Amino acid sequence: MSSFDAFLQRLFGSANERKLKRFWATVKEINALEPRFKAMTDEELAGMTPQFKDRLKGGESLEDLLPEAFAVVREAALRTLGQRHYDVQLVGGMVLHHGNIAEMRTGEGKTLVGTLPVYLNALAGEGVHVVTVNDYLAKRDCDWMGQIYRFLGMSVGCILHGLTDEERRAAYAADITYGTNNEFGFDYLRDNMKYTIDTMVQRGHAFVIVDEVDSILIDEARTPLIISGPTEDLTEMYRAVDTLIPSLIPPKRQGKDVPPEEKGDYELDEKQRQVTLTDLGNEHMVQLLKEAGLLTTGDLYDIENISMVHHVNQALKAHKLFQKDKDYIVKNNEVVIIDEFTGRMMQGRRFSEGLHQALEAKEGVAVQPENVTLASITFQNYFRLYDKLAGMTGTALTEAAEFMDIYELDVIEIPTNVPVKRKDYDDEVYRSFDEKNEAIIKLIEQCQKKGQPVLVGTTSIEKSEHLSDLLKQRKIKHNVLNARYHETEAEIVAQAGVSGTVTIATNMAGRGTDIQLGGNAEMRIRNELGSITDPEELSRRAAEIRAEVAADKEKVIAAGGLYIIGTERHESRRIDNQLRGRSGRQGDPGASKFFLSLQDDLMRIFGSERMDAVLTRLGLEPGEAITHPWVNKALEKAQQKVEARNFEIRKQILKYDNVLNDQRKVIFEQRKIIMSSEDVSDEIKEYRATVVEELVERHIPPKAYAEQWDAKGLEEEIKAVFDMDLPIVDWAQEEGIADEEVRERVLRDVEHRAAERAVAFTPEIMRYAEKAVLLQTLDHLWREHIINLEHLRQYVGLRGYGQRDPLNEYKSEAFELFEGLLSRLRLDVVRQLMHIVISMEQPPEIPQEGPREMYASKPEFNAGGEADADPYRGQRTVVNQDPDVPVDPNNPATWGKVQRNAPCPCGSGRKFKHCHGALV
Structure with missing residues (x-):
């Protein structure tokens, strides 16, 4: 920022401050209404909802009702949850109501903020959707914040995986509906595969608030939801091709001027996430395929062998681009995708274009049949269906340009209720993994000695478990939170603020659950006292736990609060900021530091060789680190x-x-x-x-x-x-x-x-x-x-x-x-x-719902890739037919069982599914 720009900012305030300025006058108006609603009985306060609805019908707008509606919700929250909205939370609610993104720091109460615009917009009677990133948060927020809505006479529903159509229809009919982005998107696609209006479950797309909006609209924007159905089984083909890939010769060197004999059989480009066969690799692969009896005629790229190219490319990707315990894990004899941004397992999702089958063949687990797309939509286009879209997160400013360009969403930063006290230290850069890990363990030991809790963020399951093994060798007690143990996610995160606790987490595992210093008293009470039935005993023990947590909190504050350790930088600054944001909530003290090595993915891909040479010339000793603000920049x-x-x-x-x-x-x-x-x-x-x-x-x-x-x-x-x-x-x-x-x-x-x-x-x-x-x-x-x-x-x-x-x-x-x-x-x-x-005996029934097998896959849209194999090849015309009865084109009774994609026996020339099979 130039000195002149800095002068203008001091004179007129920043752009963000100017956006917020108009909201503060309304905050004063809401605060002035507080005594009026505080004096009301519960019945009188709940009676404001039908009054608001009548005023809307009478011609008033939601904007006219906003001050009173917000004041009513604030009072209802105090009476039901014992929580009163701060002034900055009122501002956040207005930002959301106007269809923007509210960036609020971790621990500032985004969940409570959402109740303000949700209630106001639900008065219109068109339904309000609140989207969260997983089923746990959807259920938690529905039950927790639902107390406010039900107190005020609003109905609340929750969309979870596994509900029937009737249950979904009832949830969507409610004034307010909670659910995950996947469930909302799938229901939209399923609705548009129904055959009667009354079997559809959604009733429109009026207003939606997306929690963790950066995760859903940015990180998952390239992941379309796909409803797919099974096609021809090519299990053996995937297994056969998979056995050939280990025989390929890896490259000795990479680069433009490398001689062909040193390039090996394939070229790997980690920046672009691509792997391709070299000319030598093509020749070698053709030889291997012919020896295995998989290629009988022609070259690999002849038109009749295009499906073989597809299998080879996918097997090559599976072996050379996708890493076990980073991109996926094997659990219960299944390959499960790991979300690269959150480290969570993505149950039910499958890579498309046969890549998932190639990974299953690589890992030696059961290869599931490929699926053909029946309907699909990206999250980008699903959420743009809504008349009004809003979102909230702790980290959106770094992606503000994308939110505006694609969704026309303005990002507005909401000030914290209490100033942030967290200290963010400069990164430390080491030459090797081992030196970096040694420095991380030393810092963990220092924190543990003085009772300071530590949260260590890693970028993959493999790295989190490697660090865990190192800590075990030093006999340092710790918890590991990654996709393997996601069932205990909320509990581990909730207690990560207890003094001396060390928690290792993959990236943003546990996002949506606050880390409270001293631990989460309410969760401890639920877990430890669930079996106690005597009210007096329950009250006494609960008081003891709250006192223990309060005492431990003082101890943690004295030790410096939660210390965040990043084990490497992520591709996105936003993910790093999310990790840092877990510390320093609501004015708590805290600290954060990132440790890097030249062998980290980001450093290695972006020219660590040059940096290593410079550090060697500068005489950097083993175990020494570089620490300077310029490195951060x-x-x-x-x-x-x-x-x-x-x-x-x-x-x-x-x-x-x-x-x-x-x-x-x-x-x-x-x-x-x-x-x-x-x-x-x-x-x-x-x-x-x-x-x-x-x-x-x-x-x-x-x-x-x-x-x-x-x-x-x-x-x-x-x-x-x-x-x-x-x-x-x-x-x-x-x-x-x-x-x-x-x-x-x-x-x-x-x-x-x-x-x-x-x-x-x-x-x-x-x-x-x-x-x-x-x-x-x-x-x-x-x-x-x-x-x-x-x-x-x-x-x-x-x-x-x-x-x-x-x-x-x-x-x-x-x-x-x-x-x-x-x-x-x-x-x-x-x-x-x-x-x-x-x-004429009995009319055929119209199917009441579409296919039940749902997979949200990750197609790779790099232009110039190979098309998938023809899903209709190898179909037979008629099967299960009585050989003594000749096929009569005019008599369907003689046709036997006809494959859906086979030519229709009537002689029309069309596929059976497009002809007589359409009503069968």
């Missing part, structure tokens, strides 16, 4: 570069995903219209007319001579589509007949046949069949369309080599694919309805 610059690159990746992905999102909105809106309609016969009639017009135009071009007509081809297509024998060849020989006349005759006969079928099946059943066929065909085509777009996105990057913008190419081709989808929809729906045979 240099590291921050490296982190800023990584953050900027990750932002660009997310932005680019969003540009591509926006194309799919626009099409998704059209399809989902169309589904709702169809589901809401009692009768879609008018749309079907339009489809028939359009299909006839397209068929006639294809075979009888406008203004073409009669001898140029393909009358025979048109006659055959009319037979295939409408199941009608029309004498089109004879019509074409009539004197002076024109293409318009042929079209009118075909359409007239088609409409006549459609009317006959409607009478034969009864109009009621025909209307039902039309609606069912239309919905199911739309779903089938949309699923295929998603796969096509995924493959297009992977291939379109190659267009850049031809000086063409891949994004523009993607937009153009995606639009053509979408037009093709609509054209196929009309053709397939008409064909099925003209061929369908409906049983």
Whole structure:
């Protein structure tokens, strides 16, 4: 900051201070109302809710009600929880109400702040959603803050994993609904796979507050939620290819000018997270595949072997890019993804494009079948569905540009209620891991001797367990908190402030639970006194525990508060700030220091060789460290570069995903219209007319001579589509007949046949069949369309080599694919309805819900990658058929069990699932 900028800031205040200034006048207004509501009885205070609702109906706005509503919530919180909102928390509530992000330090009471805008916006009756990062926090906050809402006459629901549709519908019908980002997103996708409006569970997207908004809207922005269904089992292929990867020769040296013989069989780029075969590697891999009998003809990159390229690439990634206990763990014979930002296990999520299967083969566990995408949405696009979006976190300012650019969210820093006393020391940089770990252990020992609690943040499970082993060797008592022990997460974190306690945690494990100096008395009371039934005994023991905690807190404060030790810098400054923020809550003392080595990932990737050479020349002795503010600045610059690159990746992905999102909105809106309609016969009639017009135009071009007509081809297509024998060849020989006349005759006969079928099946059943066929065909085509777009996105990057913008190419081709989808929809729906045979005994039931298997996967959207293998290859036409009964195309009873993706036995030329299988 220049001296002139500093002068202006002193004169006018910072931009953040100017944003906050307008809220302080309202805070005074709220405080002035306090005596009025304090004098009310509980019934009178709760009676304010219906009064507020009536005033809203009378024309007042939420802004008009804000001071009184906030004052009512503050008084209700005091009566139910014994907690009164601070003035800065009122400011935070206003920031959220206006659709911004409130950055509040750890321990400033974000959970309580959320009650203010949640109550105010719930008065509108459209439902308010509160999103948390895990089920534990969703349930905790729903029960805890729900006391305020229920006291004021509001209903509260909670969406957790494993609920039935009825339970979910009831939770969404409540005034306020808590849940995780995954559950809200999955419910949206599932709703748009339902077949009737009354089976949908969500009722709209009015207002949402996202807790830990940086984690959900930044860290997980590249992780789409995907509903997928199983496809062909390729277990043995993954296992076979996996056995070949260890035979590849690793590179001796990396770089542009390295001779080919030293590059080995593959090149590893840790910055870009990519691994590719070299020319020598391709030759070696072809040799290995042929020896194993997996490649019979041609080269690896011949078109018939494209699926083999996919398997090789994924196996190579699994072995060379993904590390056990860092990117994933093996638990209960399953590969479970580890969130790179929080260190938590991501149960139920699977890497896509066959990568998860490659990891399962690598680890020797059961390989689950691949899945094909049925519906997907990114968190970026899901949360932009809401009319008003707000968020709260302790760390958002470093990503303020991204929040504004992508979500139009302004980040406003809320001042702390009490000044922060934590001391943040300069980083210490060592030359090796061992020297760094020795320094960390020395500091832990010093803290433990004087009774100061320590929280050690690591970046992976592997590193947390390595440090744990070192502490065990020194006989230093400690707790380990990582994905392996997430069940005890809240308990370990809650007691991490007890004097002399040492806690090792992966990154931000335990986020959302405050570390209280001296420990958490309430949690101790729950855990230790749960079996006591005598009220007097319970009260006495509880008082003893509270006294012990208070005494221990004084001891910890005297020792300097919670000491945060970072074992290395993360790619993002925000994650480092989150770790630091665990100490110094509500004016408590504390300290933080990061220890680094030149062998750390961030240091190694960003030129540690040059730094090592400089340190050697400077005469840095083993065990010595560099400590200087300039080192901190240099590291921050490296982190800023990584953050900027990750932002660009997310932005680019969003540009591509926006194309799919626009099409998704059209399809989902169309589904709702169809589901809401009692009768879609008018749309079907339009489809028939359009299909006839397209068929006639294809075979009888406008203004073409009669001898140029393909009358025979048109006659055959009319037979295939409408199941009608029309004498089109004879019509074409009539004197002076024109293409318009042929079209009118075909359409007239088609409409006549459609009317006959409607009478034969009864109009009621025909209307039902039309609606069912239309919905199911739309779903089938949309699923295929998603796969096509995924493959297009992977291939379109190659267009850049031809000086063409891949994004523009993607937009153009995606639009053509979408037009093709609509054209196929009309053709397939008409064909099925003209061929369908409906049983008059009992009408088929419309499925009430979509597939139950849900996986949130992590596709890797690097352009130019290989497409997935064809999911439809190897399908047989008819199975389980009685060999004594010949297949009759006109008699479905003779077809046996037909594979969904096989050609339909009726001879239409379409897949069974798009033809007679649509209603089976």
